[in-house]
Amino acid sequence: MKKKRPTLQDIADQVGATKMTVSRCLRAPETVSQGLRERIFSAAEKVGYIPNRAPDLLSRxxxxxxxxxxxxxxxxxxxxxxxxxxxxxxxxxxxxxxxxxxxxxxxxxxxxxxxxxxxxxxxxxxxxxxxxxxxxxxxxxxxxxxxxxxxxxxxxxxxxxxDNVNAAFDMVSEMIRRGRRRVIYLGVRLDERTRQREQGYHQAMQAHALTPVALHSSQRSSYSVGSALLKQILSDYPEADGIFCTNDDVAVGAYFECQRQGIDVPGEMAIAGFHGHDVGQAMTPRLASVITPxxxxxxxxxxxxxxxxxxxxxxxxxxxxxxxxxxxxxx
Amino acid sequence: MKKKRPTLQDIADQVGATKMTVSRCLRAPETVSQGLRERIFSAAEKVGYIPNRAPDLLSRxxxxxxxxxxxxxxxxxxxxxxxxxxxxxxxxxxxxxxxxxxxxxxxxxxxxxxxxxxxxxxxxxxxxxxxxxxxxxxxxxxxxxxxxxxxxxxxxxxxxxxDNVNAAFDMVSEMIRRGRRRVIYLGVRLDERTRQREQGYHQAMQAHALTPVALHSSQRSSYSVGSALLKQILSDYPEADGIFCTNDDVAVGAYFECQRQGIDVPGEMAIAGFHGHDVGQAMTPRLASVITPxxxxxxxxxxxxxxxxxxxxxxxxxxxxxxxxxxxxxx
DNA sequence: ACCGACCTTGTTACCGGTAACATAATAGTG
DNA sequence: CACTATTATGTTACCGGTAACAAGGTCGGT
CATH class of the missing domain: 3.40.50.2300 (Response regulator)
Known part of the structure; x- marks a missing residue:
């Protein structure tokens, strides 16, 4: 029932040549005589030939x-x-x-x-x-x-x-330079990059003799995780004046939560994200973020x-x- | 220089058998005698055999x-x-x-x-x-x-x-049911689905004897396009009381612009999107949207x-x- | 001891392109 | 016109698995 897909041989049969000639014609038309070339092309069109990578894959x-x-x-x-x-x-x-x-x-x-x-x-x-x-x-x-x-x-x-470590270091340093003292790191998942960003955060905090505090969620990154983590900060670390988030999703989620709670951003709470995604860059205020290429x-x-x-x-x-x-x- | 990747034959050579036996061993171990089987498996491990789909792809x-x-x-x-x-x-x-x-x-x-x-x-x-x-x-x-x-x-x-047409029809009907009379459709790109949603929008507006107005952007969907389109509405159609957007990106962008312009949502302007993406569902107010599975x-x-x-x-x-x-x- | 059933391993051919080589046909040259 | 250069086509073999079949070996039953 299922018709096999056409091969070079099918074309060759139509024009009375060998598949080798057809192969040549399709990849270097000028090496084949004009009359045959035209017949081959029209036959290829007629049978609906589709190139097949399998032989190449096998032989080369x-x-x-x-x-x-x-x-x-x-x-x-x-x-x-x-x-x-x-x-x-x-x-x-x-x-x-x-x-x-x-x-x-x-x-x-x-x-x-x-x-x-x-x-x-x-x-x-x-x-x-x-x-x-x-x-x-x-x-x-x-x-x-x-x-x-x-x-x-x-x-x-x-x-x-x-360099994730340096990027995180630079962003957190900037937050500190602007007067933040109790910046908290928000991480999700435990992939290598999140850990590296936390490491940069640590280095920046310690370079200014500040105490690093990190909060993690094992869930995958999302806006709602950002909201949840911000709530946790409000109850567990009410003295926090800034958060550095492992990515923009978390940061935007946290920002939404601040809006709901009536917390002034950046007045009471500074927020920084990572990657510079569209949402953060389109909203007002624009989200502070590490823009990655x-x-x-x-x-x-x-x-x-x-x-x-x-x-x-x-x-x-x-x-x-x-x-x-x-x-x-x-x- | 570049070493070829190991084949069944390489394994066969190591254990003094044919590649056929090795093939059998890997796909139906119980058909090969125990001693040989063990030697084949350890040889396979040793040479680092990786299955090759190419022959299958070619012959079957x-x-x-x-x-x-x-x-x-x-x-x-x-x-x-x-x-x-x-x-x-x-x-x-x-x-x-x-x-x-x-x-x-x-x-x-x-x-x-x-x-x-x-x-x-x-x-x-x-x-x-x-x-x-x-x-x-x-x-x-x-x-x-x-x-x-x-x-x-x-x-x-x-x-x-x-069904995109019905989905759009239902959403716009709901907007009308809640009292909106001058709902505008915001579209981006001209793919089939966007057109179908516009069609549903048209049907809903006409079913209530309202005048459909559609605004399009040729750019690809983004928050900034949503903002730009909302600005255009404010200048060209100041009487609008609602927008139905072809997707959530546009809707959220339009919402951000409303925030910037001090326009009350939904008081002065109702906004609906399409697909029910995370951003819209996480923000406050939650974005009205057609949730698709x-x-x-x-x-x-x-x-x-x-x-x-x-x-x-x-x-x-x-x-x-x-x-x-x-x-x-x-x- | 012999036959067949079964268990294990080997042999051959194939899938569809194309490289490499061979050959046939045609053109060009002294 | 003989002979080589050139062009146009054909032939063969190969890539790496595995289906299909063949064959050698072992074992049990009578």
Whole structure:
């Protein structure tokens, strides 16, 4: 019942040639005589030929696709990064194979195995924590790897991103410079980046002889978690005069809660977020945030990866695209 | 230099068997004698064998992957849908191949060709407008197709979603029921769904003998577009007493602008959005919105697609998962 | 001791492109 | 016109799994 999809042979049969000639005609038309060429093209059109990457994938072990592993697709940060990756990779003829692993190294390992089984030509990873088996697989696969979002630690091969520790340090320092003394850190999830931001927060507080206080939620980041954490601060740390949030979702959620509670921002409470997402930048007052170059990171990562795939392998390369402190109207 | 990745033959060489035996051992261990089995497993571990889907893909033309085409990855709506798809497909052993096409049917066509060249076993499409060539390719590929997000028109094969026209009609009717008379429609982009919502808006206004007015922006949806459109309303249609926005981004942006301009919501201006995203549901007042079951749509689409792939083909099937009108605090 | 059932392993061929090489047809040159 | 250069097409083999079939080995029953 199910009709097989047309192959080169089907076209060849129609025009009385071999599939080799058809193959040549489709990839280098000028090497085939004009009459035959025209008949081949019209036959291809007629049977509805669709190229098939499977043989290439098998015989040359190359897929013209790159694997991208992100912890979450609903996290706007990674959506932006992916857009950047594709902006560079797609025009270069590379297809993206996306997987997400919900911040779990074990799931990352499984997703990685799956991607490798499709013979991806390169991999972009969004984390720096990998299982032993993951590292092993990457090694035996022998393909280029680029890690993104974190330039703080030495990379497997190459890394593109910014320094989370320094970014957090700078933002918190700015809050302190503006007179805040009891700034509290709000974290969600326990991924590497959240920890690094907390570390930068710690360093900044201690550099000014202030006492760091961190509040965490194990839930995934959301506005409502921000609201909940702010309520907790009001009851447990009423003396707080500022919060530094691990991302904008939490910060905006906390701001909404301040509105509800009638707390003046920034008068009574300073609020800073991370990443500079649209909501925070569109609302009034504008949310103070660390603006990260997410799309640029995606593009640079794709560029570095394709360069490696095409031969040049600048291993140990770290591209730091920096960040910008936006003080907005909430400091 | 670049070492090839290990194959079954490499394992076979180590243990003095043929690759056929190794193949059997990995997929049905009990059919191989115990001693050999143990040696094969340890050899596989030693060389770091990673399964290879390429041969399967070639000889059985099946990839155990499904192609997913969405107009945009940064649009939260589709991020949610994708999460739903993967929640069902991943445990079933299917990998997702994602592509986005920026709302352009021509790009959709290219992405589709690319997906088909990887021999995906099925396709999930997010639009109902396809080029002739796209339709042709889908037909010759002979694989199951599920269209999502719109149950208003008859599907290619199967569709999963909700009815945009009815949803818009219901929301606008509710606004009118609450006393609004000069409701304006705010649209962005010109994709099918936006047009359908406008259609529902028209029907509701005309059913109450009210004059429909629609404002459009050609930019992609964002908070700032919502703000800009609200400003335009204030200058061009000062008599407006409500806006129905094609999505929550626009609605929230418009709300922010009302705040800045000191316009009372809902007192002077009612605001309704579409989709029920987190921001709108977390802010105060809660944004009125049409809550759509995005993740459930993804799951149902994946389920329907895999059912078709596995043989049962309930063609012409339309699964309507409905929607819910949340009147929030902005009506 | 012999036959067949079964258990284990091996052999062959195939999937669909294309690189590499071979060959046929045509054109060009002294 | 013989001979080489050039162009146009065909042939073969390969990539890495596995289905289908073949074959050698073991064991139990009579």
């Amino acid at each position: 072990a190359t897929s013209h696709s790159i694997g991208v592993l992100v912890p979450s697709l609903t996290n706007q940060v990674f959506a932006d990064v992916i857009v950047g990756i594709e902006a560079y990779a797609e025009p270069a003829g590379y297809h993206l194979m996306l997987s997400h692993y919900g911040y779990s190294p074990e799931l990352e390992e499984r997703s990685l195995a799956s991607l490798l089984s499709y013979n991806v030509d390169g991999i972009i990873l969004s984390d720096r924590n990998h299982t032993q088996r993951s590292l092993r697989m990457l090694e035996t696969a022998g393909i280029p790897v680029v890690e993104i979002m974190d330039t703080h630690r030495p990379p497997l091969q190459q890394a593109v991103g910014y 997410r799309q640029a990171i995606g593009e640079a990562a794709a560029k570095a990866l394709l360069a490696s795939i095409q031969g040049e392998a600048p291993a140990g390369n770290v591209i730091d695209l920096g960040y910008r402190i936006e003080s907005g109207g909430t400091l | 033309a099946t990839s155990h992957s499904i192609g997913v085409l969405v107009p945009s990855l940064t649009n939260q709506v589709f991020a949610d849908v994708i999460v739903g798809i993967e929640a069902y497909a991943e445990p079933a052993g299917y990998h997702l191949m994602l592509s986005h096409y920026g709302y352009s049917p021509e790009l959709e066509e290219r992405s589709l060709a690319s997906l088909l060249s990887y021999n995906v076993d099925g396709i999930i499409l997010s639009d109902r407008n396809h080029t002739q060539r796209s339709l042709r390719m889908l037909e010759t590929a002979g694989i199951p197709v599920v269209e999502i997000m719109d149950t208003h028109r008859p599907p290619l094969q199967q569709a999963v979603g909700y 995005r993740q459930a749509i993804g799951e149902a689409a994946a389920k329907a697609l895999l059912a078709s792939i596995q043989g049962e083909a309930p063609a012409g099937n339309v699964i309507d998962l409905g929607y819910r009108i949340e009147s929030g605090g902005t009506l």
